[in-house]
Amino acid sequence: MTNNKKKAVIVGAGLVGSLWAVFLARRGYEVAVYERRPDMRAKGYLGGRSINLAMSERGWAAVEKAGIRPLIEKVAIPMPGRMMHAVTGDTSYQPYGKDGQAIYSVSRGGLNLELLRIASTFPNVSFYFEHKCTDVDLNNDTITFEDTKSGTQKTVESPLIFATDGAFSAVRYALQRTDRFDYQQTYLEHGYKELTIPALPDGTHRMPPNALHIWPRGNFMMIALPNADGSFTCTLFLPFEGEISFEHLTNDAAVVDFFQQYFPDTLPLMPTLTTDFFANPTSSLITLQCAPWQWQGRVLLLGDSAHAIVPFYGQGMNAGFEDCTILDAMYDEYNGDWSKMIPDFATRRKPDGDAIAELALRNFIEMRDLVGDPMFLLRKKIAAMLHERHPSFLPSYSLVTFSNTPYHQALKEDDRQNAFFKEILAIKGIEDNWEHNPEVEVIFQKWY
Ligand SMILES: Cc1cc2nc3c(=O)[nH]c(=O)nc-3n(C[C@H](O)[C@H](O)[C@H](O)COP(=O)(O)OP(=O)(O)OC[C@H]3O[C@@H](n4cnc5c(N)ncnc54)[C@H](O)[C@@H]3O)c2cc1C
Missing domain, CATH: 3.50.50.60 (FAD/NAD(P)-binding domain)
Structure with a gap:
């Protein structure tokens, strides 16, 4: 009808x-x-x-x-890659896709x-x-x-x-x-809280704006996306309870200590940290x-x-x-x-x-645990190289983010790529020789 x-x-x-x-x-x-x-x-x-x-x-x-x-x-602000912030304050950058591809804030x-x-x-x-x-x-x-x-x-x-x-x-x-x-x-054991990195007095950003910033810390992390007004909105993802969790961040000193320990490079960028922390809700x-x-x-x-x-x-x-x-x-x-x-x-x-x-x-696992892991970074590089050589091979992140491939197919491909890269990363000496390693191509031909 x-x-x-x-x-x-x-x-x-x-x-x-x-x-x-x-x-x-x-x-x-x-x-x-x-x-x-x-x-x-x-x-x-x-x-x-x-x-x-x-x-x-x-x-x-x-x-x-x-x-x-x-x-x-x-x-919309293009973010062609992610910028990882180590506890030391060192940063490293990974493009999300190939040239010209970006996600947008x-x-x-x-x-x-x-x-x-x-x-x-x-x-x-x-x-x-x-x-x-x-x-x-x-x-x-x-x-x-x-x-x-x-x-x-x-x-x-x-x-x-x-x-x-x-x-x-x-x-x-x-x-x-x-x-x-x-x-x-199903609720995650983690909650989130939004925080702010305000713009500089001249309205510009305090960090490079064309990236999604990530502070991966194992079981928790913070991310920041740029806004058009020069500020960043940060989101802290942290367990509600446990040793390192929201339940212990109950006063200004605890929050500052926590940031000093895990996100020290952000402290000078967040003049309103403690006010924002207690004004904004912790959401599930x-x-x-x-x-x-x-x-x-x-x-x-x-x-x-x-x-x-x-x-x-x-x-x-x-x-x-x-x-x-x-x-x-x-x-x-x-x-x-x-x-x-x-x-x-x-x-x-x-x-x-x-x-x-x-x-x-x-x-979530990838962002909080793996983006700082050298083998994971190597996988990303090999995936990008294989995509260059064989354009029909699309890393699963690209299938989800830069294509309209149905999600259920992207999930199947993610499973396949996880198994495929397990073999690739098991090649002896792959860390030192991945670009011209003939075994990579042999395994690729077996899978694709
Ligand atoms: C922290 C966080 C970060 C996110 N980041 C991203 C991201 O980067 N990219 C992305 O794609 N997605 C992101 N999302 C997901 C995204 O926010 C949601 O998927 C999206 O908002 C869903 O849109 P919606 O219109 O279905 O629902 P909603 O945005 O929730 O809108 C529902 C609307 O219905 C109204 N409403 C509710 N109940 C009633 C009622 N009983 N009667 C009448 N009106 C009612 C509400 O007021 C609201 O206006 C994020 C979500 C969270 C929590």
Whole structure:
């Protein structure tokens, strides 16, 4: 059955919801978007803190399709590689891909605001801010919202509901109460806290801006992404409990000592460290998997509501944006028949959600433990060399970050490359002779 009325409700005007509103509006749908927060177009988004995200190929593909790539490019800072900071303060740099390839630091709020602005230029999109979804009656196609300003309840009917209300989705909660709905959530033992390296008085950056900075420290790490205003947003990932953990960082002296011991090069760059540390929350990290992502071809979960992942591959938003591009492409394939398209999308896309969840967990190990390991660095060099020699060989990081290869295929390739590099790195004397080592080529031919 096609939705002849061409009407849809989107719950949640975050990154994915506001982008999906643009896609639906372009298809001629009358779209009502409900968001529990106030309208950020009126109040601005900065709120005193500058938080950024890494955007890569899948995100760009989506904003390009939505027609807003040039606007986002203006405020995106390319990060062609990662810069590792040792405890000694020494730095080393690894490119992420080949020349010209980069991931991009973009402001989360700036991107959300831009997407809302674009969506609101369509006369067929209406926004209802400060409307919190409290329930969905799946059998009667109705959603209940609480108007948080007045405290009143409102019930809205819609034949088509898209849930983009994030990891703690109220719409998904309604699905969770249906028969045979699978749901699993896993918290990491690590939490995170955002900190700031402010701009210099002349507005420039205190560290090289064209890199993602990493301070890998074994079981924990800190990263920093540049902002367009000259500052960096740092994120400290640390266990909640244990010997080295947030539980011991309870006063200014403990925080300064901790930074002096593990991140000494950052102390002179962070004049507001202790204030930020205690003003900003310590937040948790969750992986969330569920199935099916849909209800009877009428309700569909997109973005974090379907597949929230840990942030270590910088792919959560990218994956949510890719949901939109894939679903939009299916619209043509299915001639707009949501009753078939929604279940098929949910089935087809689910393995990709699961795969990126696994890859994101693997990348945590890579970032915190391995980027400082000489054998790991050697693997990266050999991978880059093999890609030069055999362009069809793409390191799995590039498949995830610089291509649109389905995530489940990228995961399979990651498994294969892990096994392949195990053999390569076991070659006797590989550290000293890798560039012209004939054994490397023999093993490569065996695997590829
Ligand atoms: C520390 C950290 C770093 C990250 N870094 C990256 C990165 O570098 N690159 C990347 O691609 N991804 C990154 N991510 C992931 C990314 O933030 C998410 O994947 C992305 O925000 C998901 O978008 P979404 O629209 O699905 O959900 P959200 O952004 O969570 O938006 C959900 C929206 O729904 C609204 N809402 C919630 N409940 C209700 C309700 N009941 N009624 C109405 N509205 C509701 C919320 O107010 C919000 O506006 C990171 C995540 C974290 C935690």
